[in-house]
Amino acid sequence: MTDLNRSFPGNPDGTLTQQLAHALHNLLVPRCPTILDFHSGGNLATVSYCYRFDDGGLAEAFGCEVLYGASSYQGSLSHAARAAGAKVAVLELGGGQQRNAHFLEVGLRGIENVMKLLGMLDGEPQPPAWQIVVDEMRIMRPHRGGLMLSTFGPDRLGEQVARGTQLARIVSPYTFEVLEELVAPFDPTVLVLGRDEVTKVEVGDYGFMVANGATARIVR
Ligand SMILES: [Zn+2]
Numbered sequence: 001m002t003d004l005n006r007s008f009p010g011n012p013d014g015t016l017t018q019q020l021a022h023a024l025h026n027l028l029v030p031r032c033p034t035i036l037d038f039h040s041g042g043n044l045a046t047v048s049y050c051y052r053f054d055d056g057g058l059a060e061a062f063g064c065e066v067l068y069g070a071s072s073y074q075g076s077l078s079h080a081a082r083a084a085g086a087k088v089a090v091l092e093l094g095g096g097q098q099r100n101a102h103f104l105e106v107g108l109r110g111i112e113n114v115m116k117l118l119g120m121l122d123g124e125p126q127p128p129a130w131q132i133v134v135d136e137m138r139i140m141r142p143h144r145g146g147l148m149l150s151t152f153g154p155d156r157l158g159e160q161v162a163r164g165t166q167l168a169r170i171v172s173p174y175t176f177e178v179l180e181e182l183v184a185p186f187d188p189t190v191l192v193l194g195r196d197e198v199t200k201v202e203v204g205d206y207g208f209m210v211a212n213g214a215t216a217r218i219v220r
Helices: 016-031 058-062 077-083 100-117
Strands: 034-039 045-051 066-068 087-094 132-134 137-140 146-150 166-171 178-183 189-195 198-201 208-212
Touching (some): 016 077, 034 100, 045 058, 045 208, 058 087, 058 100, 077 087, 087 100, 146 189, 166 189
Parallel strands (some): 034 087, 045 066, 066 132
Antiparallel strands (some): 045 087, 137 208, 146 166, 146 198, 189 208
């Protein structure tokens, strides 16, 4: 098995993952001029942002607060579908079994917003209270494994903190010795992905994801 979202457009004679990518790309993509690609932070991390491609205001209309102005990357569903002419928004929402009701609401409202944008539902998309586009994002991956004690939990995503603010400590589960500290790198630093108060972390995991608030553009 390999990462499905690095396997598009797939291969009909390849591995299980490549055959699955091929089937999705050949059966679904041609029927879908607009695609909402839902992702999450996985089992232990909670995330809240959307990729903003130059796709007709799709990501803005969906209504994520933090939009990441990036290009789609080779091997992803979004890249292959966009090359085939579809408009795509990639939504990174929720995960970590945290704030599920909140992210369900954001997701449902977002789907309705896009259907309104496309004229499939009556009415105007409901924008969020604030919305920014960020261009620089950093994944903060611990160099030591252990217990991660987060200073900012999933309820703080979207907030901005000053450079140098402690985001988390990695401690030994045996001695509680502090092995590593994760510190906000930008001024201000926008919190994009975080973890609950105490989680298990391994070397190279997603500890935090943060964006550069200094170069962010305010949409509303
Ligand atoms: Zn993703």
